[in-house]
Amino acid sequence: MGAEVISGKELAQATRQSLKERTEELVSQGITPGLGVILVGNDPASASYVRGKEKACLETGIHSEVDRPDESITEEELLGKIDTLNNREDIHGILVQLPLPSHIDEQKVIMAIDPSKDVDGFHPYNTGKMLTGDDGFLPCTPFGIIHMLKSRNIPIEGRHAVVVGRSNIVGKPAGMLLLKENATVTFCHSRTKDMRSHTKQADILIAAVGKEKFISADDIKAGAVVVDVGVNRTSDGKLAGDVDFESVKEKASFITPVPGGVGPMTITMLMYNTVISAEKRLHAT
Ligand SMILES: Nc1nc(=O)c2c([nH]1)NC[C@@H]1CN(c3ccc(C(=O)N[C@@H](CCC(=O)O)C(=O)O)cc3)C=[N+]21
Numbered sequence: 001m002g003a004e005v006i007s008g009k010e011l012a013q014a015t016r017q018s019l020k021e022r023t024e025e026l027v028s029q030g031i032t033p034g035l036g037v038i039l040v041g042n043d044p045a046s047a048s049y050v051r052g053k054e055k056a057c058l059e060t061g062i063h064s065e066v067d068r069p070d071e072s073i074t075e076e077e078l079l080g081k082i083d084t085l086n087n088r089e090d091i092h093g094i095l096v097q098l099p100l101p102s103h104i105d106e107q108k109v110i111m112a113i114d115p116s117k118d119v120d121g122f123h124p125y126n127t128g129k130m131l132t133g134d135d136g137f138l139p140c141t142p143f144g145i146i147h148m149l150k151s152r153n154i155p156i157e158g159r160h161a162v163v164v165g166r167s168n169i170v171g172k173p174a175g176m177l178l179l180k181e182n183a184t185v186t187f188c189h190s191r192t193k194d195m196r197s198h199t200k201q202a203d204i205l206i207a208a209v210g211k212e213k214f215i216s217a218d219d220i221k222a223g224a225v226v227v228d229v230g231v232n233r234t235s236d237g238k239l240a241g242d243v244d245f246e247s248v249k250e251k252a253s254f255i256t257p258v259p260g261g262v263g264p265m266t267i268t269m270l271m272y273n274t275v276i277s278a279e280k281r282l283h284a285t
């Protein structure tokens with residue numbers, strides 16, 4: 001038997017196809033959605049993610065621009081680049097690839113992005129909107145997770161969702177979106193005592209820890225839905241999740257793979273937010 005694998009790659013393709021149609025409609029109305037990306041320095045992982053975003057823009061008909069300043073760029077210069085993108089009519093989404101060099105204050109940079117162009121959903125304005133359930137940009141990884149669950153008609157309401165990890169970009173917002181879908185939510189983290197006693201109660205388990213094979217079959221309940229958000233580089237350069245896929249697959253009802261799971265959906269929701277931003281601009285004119 002074993003779990004059904006939720007392919008983020010396939011869902012991403014289908015979602016990108018429908019976004020392409022929305023983009024074509026926008027273009028016919030005179031607006032080409034535009035995404036401005038700033039990639040500071042030459043970290044290979046960051047460069048690879050940004051290439052994935054450029055490819056997704058091509059697939060969805062979104063105009064993309066990537067600015068690649070040297071890692072020696074000052075905070076002031078970077079803030080100046082954001083200001084320029086904020087003021088450009090043809091740019092509807094802005095993404096500053098994280099992490100930034102240590103001499104730059106990430107929070108300050110995120111706060112400088114116009115919240116109406118914050119397609120990452122990282123600006124505190126959008127975080128606040130998400131918390132109150134108001135309309136705003138949702139962070140792409142948690143948004144992609146919800147999309148994956150819904151694509152398989154996996155019920156969320158009334159079920160126990162356990163989120164392992166509490167980062168601002170994944171764990172915390174994933175818990176908030178699951179709460180909005182009426183799940184009962186538990187957060188586990190590095191200070192949690194007897195973590196397994198919690199994870200074994202999960203109907204839906206979100207693994208967002210950043211440690212290879214952190215979740216094994218012994219940590220889950222039979223029939224659980226397991227979402228793997230890990231992006232760990234193994235010593236041989238491959239991408240590995242937080243979940244021991246082979247063992248967990250035998251016990252879960254649904255499982256997302258790495259690669260080909262949450263990652264491609266993260267990028268797709270970035271495209272989605274950019275299209276939404278351009279549609280809002282159209283309706284504001
Ligand atoms: N401002 C900002 N926004 C982000 O959304 C952001 C960021 N900074 N910094 C880094 C993280 C990480 N992240 C990933 C996106 C896609 C894949 C992805 O598509 N992964 C492929 C494999 C890619 C590969 O093999 O390199 C997959 O899982 O199948 C992974 C990781 C976005 N992030």
Ligand SMILES: [Mg+2]
Pocket residue numbers: 100101102103104105106
């Ligand atoms: Mg920093």
